Amino acid sequence: MIEHTGSFQHQPGPYFGPYGGRWMPESLIAALEEVDRTFAEAREDPEFAAQLQDLFTNYVNRPSLLTEVPRFAAATPGVRIFLKREDLNHTGSHKINNVIGQALLAQRMGKTRLIAETGAGQHGVATATAAALFGMECTVYMGEVDTQRQALNVARMQMLGAEVVAVKTGARTLKDAINDALRDWVASVDTTHYLLGTVTGPAPFPAMVRYFHSVIGDEAREQVLAQAGRLPDAVCACVGGGSNAIGIFHGFLDDPGVELYGLEAGGEGMESGRHAASINLGRTGVLHGARTYLMQDEDGQTVDSHSISAGLDYPAVGPEHAWLHDTGRATYEPVTDTECMDAFQRLCRTEGIVPAIESSHALAGALRLARRWADEGLVGPDTPEGEQRIIVVSLSGRGDKDVATAAKYFGMLPDTETPAGGDAEAVAARPEGAQS
Amino acid sequence: MSETVNTVRSRTSEAIEAARAAGRTALIGYLPAGYPTVEDSIEAAVALGTNGADVIEIGIPYSDPVMDGPVIQAATSQVLADGFRIDSVFDIVKAVSERTDAVMLVMTYWNIVDRMGVDTFARRLAEAGGAGIITPDLVPEEAGEWFEASDRYELDRVFLTAPSSTDERVKLIVESSRGFVYGVSVMGVTGARSQVSTAAEQVVARAHAAGAPRVAVGLGISKPEHIREIGRYADGAIVGTALVSALRDGGPAAVGALTAELATGAVRDRAGA
Known part of the structure; x- marks a missing residue:
């Protein structure tokens, strides 16, 4: 048991007690720092807040x-x-909240392509949706097992203009889709934002995804x-x-x-x-x-x-x-x-x-x-x-x-x-x- | 930190300096532990060491190798599917180091070390005759325990520097490394490529400028001419995927033959640095 006194809210990361951090290949650290910086600036920027609010109200249905x-x-x-x-x-699903937020950040960073992992397909669909809305390219990695379990969501992503890659490594599920998305990102980081769909991953993702x-x-x-x-x-x-x-x-x-x-x-x-x-x-x-x-x-x-x-x-x-x-x-x-x-x-x-x-x-x-x-x-x-x-x-x-x-x-x-x-x-x- | 670094013996540094003194670019070869079997992985590593490699990197198969391309992934997944256990890594290191003069490093994703306990892993590696660890998914900021353990057991710690690393980070990486700095030549995963990336020379130059005495280039290197080219500006060349392909297709003998061929590229002409 860890003793914690004071507020639990707004934990900034990269560490949450002994957890979190940035256990990543060096090749990706610069990109993570760029995301971190862009997010830190954006959350202080009233214009970003207004953009996000507008999309939440008039697009997401919040x-x-x-x-x-x-x-x-x-x-x-x-x-x-x-x-x-x-x-x-x-x-x-809730996935769209984070996707809209990160897609706006990707735009701020001048990235033209979004990649994402997906398990059930909800995050992939949300990312494909944002890519269509913002006019960006999109590739979604999905374990082969999941493409079979969730065939309709594969079709949805394709209809939205995304490329869906069926991942055939490892257990062919969500963790393997993340591995392949990371491999893509290492090679494409100049043009591409990895729109991670959950509160895992290296800093700043856990605190940033929570924020959205x-x-x-x-x-x-x-x-x-x-x-x-x-x-x-x-x-x-x-x-x-x-x-x-x-x-x-x-x-x-x-x-x-x-x-x-x-x-x-x-x-x-x-x-x-x-x-x-x-x-x-x-x-x-x-x-x-x-x-x-x-x-x-x-x-x-x-x-x-x-x-x-x-x-x-x-x-x-x-x-x-x-x-x-x-x-x-x-x-x-x-x-x-x-x-x-x-x-x-x-x-x-x-x-x-x-x-x-x-x-x-x-x-x-x-x-x-x-x-x-x-x-x-x-x-x-x-x-x-x-x-x-x-x-x-x-x-x-x-x-x-x-x-x-x-x-x-x-x-x-x-x-x-x-x-x-x-x-x-x-x-x-x-x-x-x-x-x- | 530098004071500690200076007082700890670095066998990898010695091997690279010995190659330099002999007029060669240090040749560093990677092979996965247990591939295709534990016995053959020992024979293959011995073939690597006796045909001209100065440093041998034994890769530990891991379930989620995010820095590896298809060839190494295929090899390590096969090893895992065959029931590979971590203990055999130490047996392999011991067996190979008894039969070659090459320095033995382990290349591992960090969770493997974390699970065993950093101190235990380091102690067992040192006892087996290993010289250090290459850590593809560990950055210096997260390496506190590893700094302590590597000093305690006199192990080298090889961190990676990338084309995307900022000057500030290159400095941190150089100061944190012992043995050599691993210069990632391209933004991508492991795998043979037809040409050496143009980014490689700059990666090496930046690490040297930050004070690294030894920088080796890895990712995409598969031919003697690649090594010759890299030898003009770097201290070592790292070959992985090409050796794994050779082992897959021709067994340990093919690894020996490819190593001998690669070693011809490591010989520097008189004008070479």
Whole structure:
């Protein structure tokens, strides 16, 4: 445990306690310093703030709504759940906040090309969108496994004019896409900005990406005060690299009464070894430029992560989350694929909202927390209205991209449309009670 | 820091200076540990050392080698898929250093060292006969523990300098390095290229100007004529991908043959620096 006194907000980096830093090839240090300098200047420049605000309001569709979901919360009386609707942003997830910010910085630096990694495709789509909007070239690196899981997002990126490179090295998922994006950047840094999509990576990325996403928490705090008349008891967000989580957490970091929960991808369960819960595994090291918690074997080789959600399928976590964990300011828990898909279905059926599978980890975390409070006798059917507990959940993205994965999981695909073997496997793998 | 540097013996410096005294550009060859097998990687490194390499770089296979191009990636992924364990690196270094006079360095991405513990890794490397570590993803700002351990065990620390490095950084890199400074010749990843980048000469000149006594050029070097050209301004030439390709296609014997050929390019004419 790390002792921390004073404000948790606005940590400048490059270090967050013992985490973070800049563990990168020398070839890229000059570029990182340029990004750092440009960002530092831009955030003091009222014109930059105005540009960003204009795009947030008139292009992204901010502020995003805060929606109370009473039918979703009905199983645990005495708990009110509100969703921060990042799914309603242009392109369908929170990713666009950071992308717009960094694309503006790329423009300031005179770069003409954006490259990005993507797992679920949300960040790739957002980057392709910004490249189209700003008239820049765009190349998106995506693990081959993910191009298959998220074929529609590949087509979306291509429609937006981006080149999508299917990465065939390593585990062929998000971490390998980052490796290839870094290799591209080393060779193209004069013209190209690497638009990293999460709060991992070398400084200044973790603090800079958080800055662009902190709008999520700032809005949510104001909205919950307006709607419920007080701060929430807890905030829940899913954590892969951790960008939407850090964005919503940031607004509440200095409200000690607000518990913060980061939900990691527990995959098939911690004991199975097939998961992406870096913090819960508890081994620190350096990967992709930062010291942080990461999934690695005894030799320091990165271990392949597993999650039903491509967007959380990353074997490390942003360094600020590692620090928030060690200080005890935030709590990180794993959510299994099964718990996640139960919550996914519950939100669809009770509220008419199809969430991203990533975000469904946060929904499952909220349901678990509500049950825990009920078990502890803190809430119940007799809880008076003024004493109900409140959870704000970051609904980081919409689930349109996940319909095929979910339909397969729930056995909803007609037999004729799936290969006999694949379908049988999907049905066999379906946990009991998963089907309605 | 310079006081400490001066009091620590540097075997890599000695090897490069011996090459210079013999009228040669130091030839530095890279091979991945365990490729294609542990036994053959030892034979290949011995062939490298006995055919003219002054310094041997043993690369540790790593799951996320962001500075490596397709040839080295393919080799190291195969090694990892075959179940390579880190302990064998020390066995390889020991076996090779007993059979050649070449100085043995390890090239490794930092998480491998970090996981074992910097002090433990350094101690084991020194015990095995290794002379130091080349660190492609470690910058001096993050190298505090490595400075201490490398001084404690008298190991060389080779940092990279790039065409994009600012003058301020070149100075920091030069002051932090012992043995030689690794001049990255191009903005890119490892891999054979038909010509030596025009940026290489400037990278070397800037490192020399910042006070580096020894600068070796790496990335894209595959032919004797490349080494001849580099020898006009640099103290050493580093060959990696070409040797890995030779090992892949022709085994340790091909590594020996290519090394002997490369060594002809390392001989300086009288007018050479």
